[in-house]
Amino acid sequence: MTTNFQVDSSFSQHRNKCIQARTPVWLQSNGEKYQCAITHAPLALLFYFWAYFYFGFLPFSYTFSDSCWNETIKYTNFPLPTAIFPVEYDLNITTYLPGYNWKADERNMSYLGSVSIRMEVRQEMDKIVLHSSNLTIIDAKVINSDNNLEIKSWTINDSNQFLILSLNKIVNPGENLEVFITFGGYLREDRKGYYITKSTKPTGEPMINAVTQFEATSARFMVPCFDEPQFKATWQVKLTYPTGAVGLTNTIDMESIEDGDFTSTTYKRTVKMSSYLLAIFVGDVQFKETTTKRGLRIRVYADPKNIESVDMALNASRLAVDGFEELFGIDFPMEKIDFVSVFDFEAGAMENWGLIIHRAELILGTDKEIVEVVIHELAHQWFGNLVTMKYWYQTWLNEGFATFMTAIGQTFIDGNFSQDTVSCAWTTPHMSLLKFHISQQEEARLKDRYRPLRSVAFDKDGSVTIQSIYYSKGSSFIRMLEKIVGTLNFYEAMRNYLSQNMYSNVKEDYLYSALEAVWKTNTNNETTLSISEFAECWTNQNSYPTVFATRTPEGVVLTQNREAPIEKNYTNYDECGYKWDIPIWYQVAGEGSHELVWFKKDQYELEIRTEKTIIVNAESYGYYDVIYDDVSYQSIARELENNPTLYSMSTKLRLLLDLESNAYTQMIAPHSLVLIANALRNDEFPIVQEYAQTILKTTEFMINRLNEQNNEDLKIIKGFSTNTSKVLRKFYSNPSEQFGDYFKRNFKSDKEFCETLRNERNEEVTNQLVDWLNTNDSSGRKHIMGFLMFCAKNKDKVRGLVFDPSFDWTALEKSRNIQFLKILNRRNIYETREFRKFPSNEEYISRKTIIRIES
Numbered sequence: 116m117t118t119n120f121q122v123d124s125s126f127s128q129h130r131n132k133c134i135q136a137r138t139p140v141w142l143q144s145n146g147e148k149y150q151c152a153i154t155h156a157p158l159a160l161l162f163y164f165w166a167y168f169y170f171g172f173l174p175f176s177y178t179f180s181d182s183c184w185n186e187t188i189k190y191t192n193f194p195l196p197t198a199i200f201p202v203e204y205d206l207n208i209t210t211y212l213p214g215y216n217w218k219a220d221e222r223n224m225s226y227l228g229s230v231s232i233r234m235e236v237r238q239e240m241d242k243i244v245l246h247s248s249n250l251t252i253i254d255a256k257v258i259n260s261d262n263n264l265e266i267k268s269w270t271i272n273d274s275n276q277f278l279i280l281s282l283n284k285i286v287n288p289g290e291n292l293e294v295f296i297t298f299g300g301y302l303r304e305d306r307k308g309y310y311i312t313k314s315t316k317p318t319g320e321p322m323i324n325a326v327t328q329f330e331a332t333s334a335r336f337m338v339p340c341f342d343e344p345q346f347k348a349t350w351q352v353k354l355t356y357p358t359g360a361v362g363l364t365n366t367i368d369m370e371s372i373e374d375g376d377f378t379s380t381t382y383k384r385t386v387k388m389s390s391y392l393l394a395i396f397v398g399d400v401q402f403k404e405t406t407t408k409r410g411l412r413i414r415v416y417a418d419p420k421n422i423e424s425v426d427m428a429l430n431a432s433r434l435a436v437d438g439f440e441e442l443f444g445i446d447f448p449m450e451k452i453d454f455v456s457v458f459d460f461e462a463g464a465m466e467n468w469g470l471i472i473h474r475a476e477l478i479l480g481t482d483k484e485i486v487e488v489v490i491h492e493l494a495h496q497w498f499g500n501l502v503t504m505k506y507w508y509q510t511w512l513n514e515g516f517a518t519f520m521t522a523i524g525q526t527f528i529d530g531n532f533s534q535d536t537v538s539c540a541w542t543t544p545h546m547s548l549l550k551f552h553i554s555q556q557e558e559a560r561l562k563d564r565y566r567p568l569r570s571v572a573f574d575k576d577g578s579v580t581i582q583s584i585y586y587s588k589g590s591s592f593i594r595m596l597e598k599i600v601g602t603l604n605f606y607e608a609m610r611n612y613l614s615q616n617m618y619s620n621v622k623e624d625y626l627y628s629a630l631e632a633v634w635k636t637n638t639n640n641e642t643t644l645s646i647s648e649f650a651e652c653w654t655n656q657n658s659y660p661t662v663f664a665t666r667t668p669e670g671v672v673l674t675q676n677r678e679a680p681i682e683k684n685y686t687n688y689d690e691c692g693y694k695w696d697i698p699i700w701y702q703v704a705g706e707g708s709h710e711l712v713w714f715k716k717d718q719y720e721l722e723i724r725t726e727k728t729i730i731v732n733a734e735s736y737g738y739y740d741v742i743y744d745d746v747s748y749q750s751i752a753r754e755l756e757n758n759p760t761l762y763s764m765s766t767k768l769r770l771l772l773d774l775e776s777n778a779y780t781q782m783i784a785p786h787s788l789v790l791i792a793n794a795l796r797n798d799e800f801p802i803v804q805e806y807a808q809t810i811l812k813t814t815e816f817m818i819n820r821l822n823e824q825n826n827e828d829l830k831i832i833k834g835f836s837t838n839t840s841k842v843l844r845k846f847y848s849n850p851s852e853q854f855g856d857y858f859k860r861n862f863k864s865d866k867e868f869c870e871t872l873r874n875e876r877n878e879e880v881t882n883q884l885v886d887w888l889n890t891n892d893s894s895g896r897k898h899i900m901g902f903l904m905f906c907a908k909n910k911d912k913v914r915g916l917v918f919d920p921s922f923d924w925t926a927l928e929k930s931r932n933i934q935f936l937k938i939l940n941r942r943n944i945y946e947t948r949e950f951r952k953f954p955s956n957e958e959y960i961s962r963k964t965i966i967r968i969e970s
């Protein structure tokens with residue numbers, strides 16, 4: 116999945132809490148709910164004959180017992196019991212959408228489903244426990260080979276989102292069972308499960324489409340199933356929908372039968388996969404098509420009005436699939452890949468196997484970001500879909516790899532990739548690769564405060580929310596692994612890892628042993644490092660180390676500490692004591708190559724003996740930051756002034772980024788930042804030059820905010836900027852007209868606007884804007900929020916807005932709000948002191964989620 120919601124995504128979860136199970140009127144005959152079949156004999160009879168037509172036999176074991184008591188079963192853990200595993204699902208879904216020939220009746224905007232699940236019993240049991248939530252269960256029955264099995268009762272366990280079918284006898288391992296469940300519900304409106312997404316016809320008329328979004332745990336909102344990644348099974352889907360609509364699912368269609376107002380299409384059985392990857396779309400769309408080198412069909416579907424805007428996505432996906440198939444040595448295993456553009460989507464896009472759903476603005480048009488998202492979702496077809504995490508604890512493997520592969524995928528599209536120059540493409544510093552990885556490290560550092568990589572944020576009913584840290588930190592950690600074992604070894608190990616684990620589930624150790632195996636073979640067993648031991652502290656602890664480098668007469672002494680002032684109880688993992696085994700890549704001034712030495716967590720300090728200056732974390736390979744003493748900064752600055760080519764581009768960039776973040780959190784004096792930025796202001800690499808100059812511009816902003824007027828530093832930065840607004844403007848792209856109008860009417864410049872907000876006397880402007888943000892007019896929202904965050908003197912109102920669950924974030928989510936959310940995240944750095952009064956994430960978490968580290 117590509118997340119588009121970079122702040123704590125439990126915001127939206129909280130908002131959606133009010134959505135309860137509602138049984139569609141047409142399923143509530145006689146005003147009663149179908150929780151127990153016996154009270155609804157007419158419908159049960161209907162099912163009886165319906166089953167005959169669908170499954171070709173009469174369900175003899177079905178009994179009209181009225182034993183639907185509420186058995187109290189306590190489950191203290193969210194994971195499903197593993198006594199029984201699904202093997203094959205047959206799913207039928209009839210969707211009643213308006214806007215087509217059928218005369219919409221009381222069934223409108225609802226759906227009716229039936230599922231048969233063939234299962235394998237692995238442990239003795241007398242209860243089938245599967246997931247189901249917010250569904251109307253109409254009926255359930257079970258058969259075995261002896262035809263002597265019955266469901267004694269069934270129970271809905273809301274606190275765990277379980278549907279528990281109690282059997283009339285104990286079933287033994289090795290037996291095969293088949294369960295039939297009929298169910299239904301309204302199409303949801305909260306972008307989870309099977310829900311409504313709106314679009315507009317070219318004529319301007321509104322259209323309603325239906326689409327699914329299941330990751331992490333929302334498949335259970337559409338169909339009772341084993342909704343955890345490790346319960347892989349095949350799915351055969353049959354969709355019935357109003358004639359004229361397009362019906363799509365993961366696989367290619369085999370047969371369509373039109374029967375008056377409705378059409379039924381049967382699709383090919385999927386490969387073995389996790390339930391969160393199942394997907395359905397029904398609605399009014401058209402497509403454009405292409406094929407890959409080996410003839411795989413790729414289509415991009417969009418509403419008729421926008422179908423001409425899909426060419427870039429179509430072209431990028433073709434090149435990326437060709438590239439990934441070659442790189443991984445494994446062909447995409449199904450007959451087609453479809454992309455669908457929808458207007459209402461919680462995430463950026465979702466990698467459903469063979470049916471990738473994108474938020475419209477992340478697939479229509481020619482924005483660079485579209486290509487990145489397309490590549491990310493395609494990388495998932497291997498990392499995530501083919502090889503899947505065992506449980507949600509390993510989600511970082513999915514998202515980390517898909518993010519990591521985005522930069523490689525970009526080279527397929529740019530034409531910079533060629534299999535003949537494998538070593539070249541992957542080991543030569545490639546500008547876009549470097550920029551990408553460094554930006555991922557930066558993003559990770561902004562977020563890496565509360566949750567370790569190996570963590571799951573459970574809601575209290577067992578729902579799981581995908582965390583943004585999995586992406587950037589996951590990718591940065593994977594890059595560190597790559598650099599430790601060597602790039603070519605790394606890709607060889609990746610191919611082995613994928614081919615050894617296809618169609619199954621993995622824990623982290625599977626990856627580590629694949630890496631170790633190749634590494635040891637190719638280095639003739641010289642290495643003794645255990646990757647799993649190394650990884651333990653990086654994946655189970657939040658935060659990251661800061662390495663302090665102090666110049667002594669003999670050399671440079673390194674010590675380690677964690678960067679952020681984090682309360683320890685954010686994680687309950689104590690094994691590492693907030694220390695890490697750190698791979699120290701360092702470069703001695705003037706020497707082109709860099710060395711790797713290990714700074715182990717039980718080492719008090721590490722000394723590198725040299726008279727020359729050294730830079731630690733050369734090439735920005737490592738996910739940690741470095742703080743030098745003043746003497747070192749002075750000599751580094753001097754050397755850079757004399758010879759700017761002493762260090763590589765990424766080493767210099769790393770130096771600047773570490774300086775910047777540590778100056779903002781007051782770990783170092785702004786003076787050191789000014790010194791180095793000034794030395795690099797005319798660097799040979801435009802990106803370094805640009806960044807150094809930006810820092811000189813922003814430093815004034817920082818010095819002013821810290822009230823540390825330093826005349827010398829201000830003299831240096833004079834000429835680069837005295838205008839805070841220039842910096843701010845960087846964060847607020849896409850100004851909207853409405854905001855622009857307001858702005859022009861009231862202020863000469865954004866600087867003046869910001870100053871006004873800061874001025875206590877004019878607090879009514881803040882109040883006005885906060886009131887306006889609470890109205891339905893969403894235009895310019897993100898800009899206003901950004902200004903309020905940075906400039907408003909009285910931030911209490913703004914804080915209230917950000918953490919007020921009733922605040923309507925829909926407009927923000929719909930807008931391209933990534934930029935805005937980045938601003939929100941940046942508060943950790945830019946506003947460390949001022950924002951300390953924010954409700955801490957911990958309080959927020961304790962209200963909503965439980966953080967667990969797998970033992």
Ligand SMILES: [Zn+2]
Nearest residue numbers: 116117514517
């Ligand atoms: Zn993803």
